[in-house]
Amino acid sequence: MSENFNFIGPAQVGQSQPQPQNLSRASTSRDGNSGAVGHDNLLPIANVGRIMKEALPPQAKISKRAKETIQECATEFVGFVTGEASERCRRERRKTINGDDICHAMRSLGLDHYADAMRRYLQRYRESEELAAALNSGSGSGSGGGIQIDVRAELSIFRGHEQQDRN
Incomplete structure (x- = not known):
């Protein structure tokens, strides 16, 4: 069962801004609907760990928590860029996202580099x-x-x- 964890502090009561959520349990889509982000929706941890290891010296160790954190961040990043590309395809009434759509999405999100x-x-x-x-x-x-x-x-x-x- 999936749970939403909204943390509301005394200064946040009555504010209309969205509250932080625990990404390993739930995620909010672009339209604000909450949906479960199970382990099936995360990038594979072995792949994430392998990519992390390639960027570090051979003797470096990576904790399980560090891999999980990067896994969640990378999954969120891919979803963010893909969502922007998908929106472009929807506006153009196309059903397939291609590499050019991803490049355009990155540029429109300020990720020009x-x-x-x-x-x-x-x-x-x-x-x-x-x-x-x-x-x-x-x-x-x-x-x-x-x-x-x-x-x-x-x-x-x-x-x-x-x-x-x-x-």
């Missing part, structure tokens, strides 16, 4: 898909070996780390 990186990644991905399709149609055999694209190379925050590592 990420939108630019995503646009570059999307362009390279599309080019690699075209190349793979051309290679597969020419050879007649499905090798299944995809082309790798380093997403981190697209973000300048990671480029700064690479330059420091080389020095």
Whole structure:
């Protein structure tokens, strides 16, 4: 059973602003309706932990609570961006969200840095898909070996780390 936890302090009584909620138990959609966010709706913790580990030195340890916190935040972020992209599709009477919709959503949410990186990644991905399709149609055999694209190379925050590592 899902529960909403609204914490109302003495200074908050009578205010019309939404109250904080425990994200691991409940979430509020854009229209204000509360819905259960069970474990099925969170990003997989193993994937979150693996991504976190890649960004840290090999000897670093990550607590279970830290992984759970990032899991909740990442899930909320993905939902936030996807909701904005979905709204654009709804306005344009389309049923499928594509990569361009995600880039547009990031830009409209003020995440220009990420939108630019995503646009570059999307362009390279599309080019690699075209190349793979051309290679597969020419050879007649499905090798299944995809082309790798380093997403981190697209973000300048990671480029700064690479330059420091080389020095």
